[in-house]
Amino acid sequence: MLKQLFFTLIIMTVICQCQDKGLVSPKVKTSSGIVCGKISEDKQTEMFFGVPFAEPPVGELRFQAPKKIQKRQGEIKCTEMPPSAMQNNPAPYECWDMDFQIPPSPISEDCLYLNIWKPAKVAENEKLPVLVWIHGGGFVTGSGTIPLYGGETFAQNQTVYVTINYRVGIFGFLAHRDLAAESPLNTSGNYGILDQIEALKWINENIEKFSGDKNNITIAGQSCGSYSVNALMVSPLAKGLFNKAILQSGGFTSEKPMFTLPYQEAENYGEQFLQKRNLTIEKLRQMPADSVQKLPFYQSVIAIDEKVVPTPKTVFEKGQQNCKTIISGYTETDGCNFDPIENEAQKVKNRLIGFGYENWLIAKLNAETGGKSYLYMFRHLPPDEKRYGVFHSSELGYALGTLKFWHRNFKDEDYVLSKNMNAYWREFVKTGNPNFENAPEIWEEFPRCINFDTKIYMSDFQDEKECEEILQN
DSSP: OHHHHHHHHHHHHHHHHHHHTTOOOOEEEETTEEEEOEEOTTSOEEEEEEEEOBOOOOGGGTTSOOOBOOOOSSEEEOBSOOOBOSOOOOOOBTTBOGGGSOOSSOBOSOOOEEEEEEESOOOTTOOEEEEEEEOOSTTTSOOTTOGGGOOHHHHTTTOEEEEEOOOOHHHHHOOOHHHHHHSTTSOOSOHHHHHHHHHHHHHHHHGGGGTEEEEEEEEEEETHHHHHHHHHHHOGGGTTSOSEEEEESOOOOSSSOSSEEEHHHHHHHHHHHHHHTTOOHHHHHHSOHHHHHTSOOOOOOEEEOSSSSOOHHHHHHTTOOSOOEEEEEEETTTTTTTSOOOSHHHHHHHHIIIIIHHHHHHHHHHHHTTOEEEEEEEOOOOTTOOSSSSOTTTTHHHHHTOGGGSOSOOOHHHHHHHHHHHHHHHHHHHHSOOOOTTOSSOOOOTTSEEEESSSEEEESOTTHHHHHHHHHO
């Protein structure tokens, strides 16, 4: 009897210790099955990492649109970050140190998972605004598991935050006529974009079970994540899945955008790529994922097929974009990490081509068709930065409230800027208007521009003349 009582006390002690450490698993019934997450050490945030939103895109599902997830039996442990999509091993390059890279492992073709952060305490029946973050990485790298993209700051401020994975590289963007023949839409490529759409469908179906409001979803992304947001804004397949968008340094609404190809060119490249290597789609599906990843595939781009992704400018000019409330902007030396800065004119050119001009044009076209556009330029030089200036991606830690995951010598002014910038983002996600109570500056709509620096201030758009010249030519 005493022995049994002794062991009972031990078990109760362990349970109490787990509760004290915030280790009690929150459980949520979803269309994927029962997902079991974890609670942050301060007990303020519930986190669900590695929630499957589609069937693993492996075997015969390689190079196909994502397949709807089948409900899993039992409980799904969602306490560790899931695999990143197949890509090369992470390494620092140019201005991006390891803080911007995916975790070294796991990396897998089985990658279609999402991660959710939500407040631990939510009033019964309360529905919170939702932000879905789409990572960048040139459509060849990246992951929703990068700590710099974490959502704890949003969750601590009554916002449900989600990051998603999608296929990149050859797995996400190979176009080929044999693949088109398999498709109900008679198209191929854009599998990464279709993954994003499938994730949004899952979120719409399940997010209310995480205290989220399916009628108040904002999509956001940076670099090719912003290109993805642009694609989702015009895709007929994404209609009704979100109602606001944030585009940070990227888009493809101009006449000759980066990271895109006309569909026929993308398909031709895919066919020539396989022919040159004496490969077929069947053989490619039978190869190990690591071997496929090693193939020199250099066209990981959005294919403008008029089915999954129509021509954005046409959609915008007709006022048919999927949402008309947006934030759009870029950094002061965007693009300068790709080309050296020879003079001020080169600096302006670099930040506009592929990035700044695209973000300005999206804001302009959206405003001209009755939408609300909030334009920004991020000007704050990160500490310890001596080479690349206010480089492409340097606003991420500030806007997302994740400076603690970026190992630089930040000062009080950095944390104040991050606090305010994140508050603008949160208020936009909540209401569609970024202006919050006691904001340091009222953010006016396009064509005015807010500038994020040590001081936050409104101004006329600095690059308007150059952008208008590009537009006219």
